[in-house]
Amino acid sequence: MAFSLTREGIKPFAKALALALALFQIWFTSGFGVLDGSMMRVVFVAFITALIFLYIPCRKFDKGEKEPTWCVLLDLCLALLALSVAVWYGMHLDEITTRMRYIDEVSTSAKFFGCVTVLLVFEITRRTTGWALVIVSGILVLYTFFGDMLPRAVKHTGFDFGTIVEHLFLLNEGVYGIPIGTATSTLFGFIMFGTFLEKSGMSSIFMDLACYLTRNSQGGPAKVAIFASALFGTISGSASANVYGTGIFTIPLMKKVGYRAPFAGAVEAVASTGGQLMPPVMGTAAFLMADLSGAGYLAVAKAALIPAILYYLSLLFMIHFEAVKYNLGKLDPEMVPSGKSILRRLYYLLPIGVLIALLAMGRNVVFCANVATLSIIILGMFRKETRFTFRSFIEALIASSRGALMVSACCAASGVIVGTLSLTGIGYKFINLITILAGDSMILLMVMLMLTSFVLGMGVPTTPAYIVVATLGAPALIKAGAPVLVSHMFVFYYAILSFITPPVCVAAFAGAAIAESKAMETGFIAMKLGIVAFIVPYMFVFEPALLSIGSTGEILWAATSAIVGAIAIAGGMQGYLLANATILERIMLLAAGVSCIYPGLYTDMLGFGLLALTIVLQLIRRRSSGARPQQA
Incomplete structure (x- = not known):
């Protein structure tokens, strides 16, 4: 297929670069290859930046609206610029890793590529999010x-x-x-x-x-x-x-x-x-x-x-x-x-x-x-x-x-x-x-x-x-x-x-x-x-027992009481537990839920008591009205 300067036309290059990124990641994260940590990040960002420019246009085009050729050409140039950052970084890696932080002077080329990198990052972030x-x-x-x-x-x-x-x-x-x-x-x-x-x-x-x-x-x-x-x-x-x-x-x-x-x-x-x-x-x-x-x-x-x-x-x-x-x-x-x-x-x-x-x-x-x-x-x-x-x-x-x-x-x-x-x-x-x-x-x-x-x-x-x-x-x-x-x-x-x-x-x-x-x-x-x-x-x-921090007994008790609390809160928010809840019962359910979720013997007993009282009230009301529970 002949090359054309359109988003569809450059897609083969984008796919090739995406495949190269995946293979690069597999090779170096699986231990097959060894690369300096900083260089690994630089190459990754270069790949990601170039791919975003190749895949995502500078703006959304209406259905049937053709993307201008200059937009595609500009994105190609920006993708190449992103890759050139990694090339420059690799060529100066020894100098970058051995320099004295905040003491050695920053070169003009470093200032240029640093500005380019930050601006490109802003643009790819805008395009994606x-x-x-x-x-x-x-x-x-x-x-x-x-x-x-x-x-x-x-x-x-x-x-x-x-x-x-x-x-x-x-x-x-x-x-x-x-x-x-x-x-x-x-x-x-x-x-x-x-x-x-x-x-x-x-x-x-x-x-x-x-x-x-x-x-x-x-x-x-x-x-x-x-x-x-x-x-x-x-x-x-x-x-x-x-x-x-x-x-x-x-x-x-x-x-x-x-x-x-x-x-x-x-x-x-x-x-x-x-x-x-x-x-x-x-x-x-x-x-x-x-x-x-x-x-x-x-x-x-x-x-x-x-x-x-x-x-x-x-x-x-x-x-x-x-x-x-x-x-x-x-x-x-x-x-x-x-x-x-x-x-x-x-x-x-x-x-x-x-x-x-x-x-x-x-x-x-x-x-x-x-x-x-x-x-x-x-x-x-x-x-x-x-x-x-x-x-x-x-x-x-x-x-x-x-x-x-x-x-x-x-x-x-x-x-x-x-x-x-x-x-x-x-x-x-x-x-x-x-x-x-x-x-x-x-x-x-x-x-x-x-x-x-x-x-x-x-x-x-x-x-x-x-x-x-x-x-x-x-x-x-x-x-x-x-x-x-x-x-x-x-x-x-x-x-x-x-x-x-x-x-x-x-x-x-x-x-x-x-x-x-x-x-x-x-x-x-x-x-x-x-x-x-x-x-x-x-x-x-x-x-912190709710984050599984503490003894096994503390964690199990905190989890059990919190589960009961979560169900009580659900009933309070929806106005239903065993039957339609009154305003007082909804307040009791919400209070019971919060009390049970907060770990502690006294708060748990308060929560269980409020929940039990609500259940009793609803059972009495349901029996008096002859309602039957529905299948879960």
Whole structure:
């Protein structure tokens, strides 16, 4: 086929570069090749930047509108410029690694390529995620240049141009800092694992298993959304991707059996957002938490388990109470696969079992991801429909690279943010400010951090949202006396919950688009359905047993009482437990739920007592009215 200067015409070059990136990652992260850590990050960013310019146009074109030739030509030049940064860095690697930090003069060529890199990172971030993250990082870069002119409360001592370039470009403090380091190794490995699981067709077991498990349950389609999204969240760290991946199937089914459109969209948004909280893989931000907190990924996954169970359990009961309250239907039998079909394909779950086993053995996280991916290829050979051909294998590698574009661009931009914060010290000023405002009140400090996380997470993908709030917020909580992992988990939760928190709730908006409902109405219902997740972080700061920190007895008791509390809160929010709840009963249920979730003997006894009293009142009222319980 003749070459043409169109987006379609340059696609073969983009695919070749994407394949090269995947092979580069496999070779150097699997231990076959050895490359300097800084150079590894530089090459990775160059690949990612070039691919974004080749795949994603500078703006969206209307259907039928032809992209101008100059746009394609410009993107080709920008892609080559991005690759030239890696070439220059490689040629000067010895000089860069041996120079004395902040003492040796920064060369003119380094200043040029440093500026080019930051500007290219801003542009690829804009193309993949919009303006929000670009504006935040851009303001901080301007602050680095001109912050010495500001009032005393926020000013810094001032930095020359060479120092700023050195910090953001030549050192592993800015663009090539921790976020992109994690993307280069861990994130890419797990993105490849998810891509191969999907391309093999083995991920189909998630939806089929969800349908089978909820086949006889009232309001079954909504429960399918929970199970499918929790399972799909294992291979997708994006709430929006989760919504579209499972929502196009579950939302129409929910509406079909009688759920209101905004409720259906909200259920999918909340279920999909929780996919980033559910071990074993969680979302990409969890791997960054493992690095930033120093806890290790296994500790992060272990800590996240009980809160994730509470999150999904409360959502499950809210959906069930809604279904029973309004007598909604069950799943269409035609949508339910046979038990024999499920049993024959249960081995599709083995790659996840391999991943969990290797992580539990304490093996390197990247090694775990690569071996789990290899197990997909091997297990796929047993059935024709899951077997990789040479062509589908190459396509899966290319898709892996494409799947890494957005999150890697965000990591690079987040690196700029982290770099400017560390250079100027504004992060410490922010910590001191909110610590002074909060005084001795831990509750007030947590409320301020929660609101900060919501604001910084608005419209921003989870990974950069977490990086920003972890850099600014987590140290304040640590300073107040909370353990490191607990502090990071606190801000992590609220950064993720920004996806279902109005006014900017991206996951809820995606659910509303599929459900054809009002966006803000869907957002407020989503916030209501996810209410337990807004409560639990406060509780685990005061009692880390909810994060599986402590003795076995403490953890088991905390988990048991919290599960009871989650069910009580679900009943209080939906106004139904065994029967329609009165206003007093709803208040009692909510109070019981909060009391049970907060670990402690006296609060648990209070919670159990309130719940028991509510149950007795509802049983008496139901018997007097002759009502019968409906099937779950």
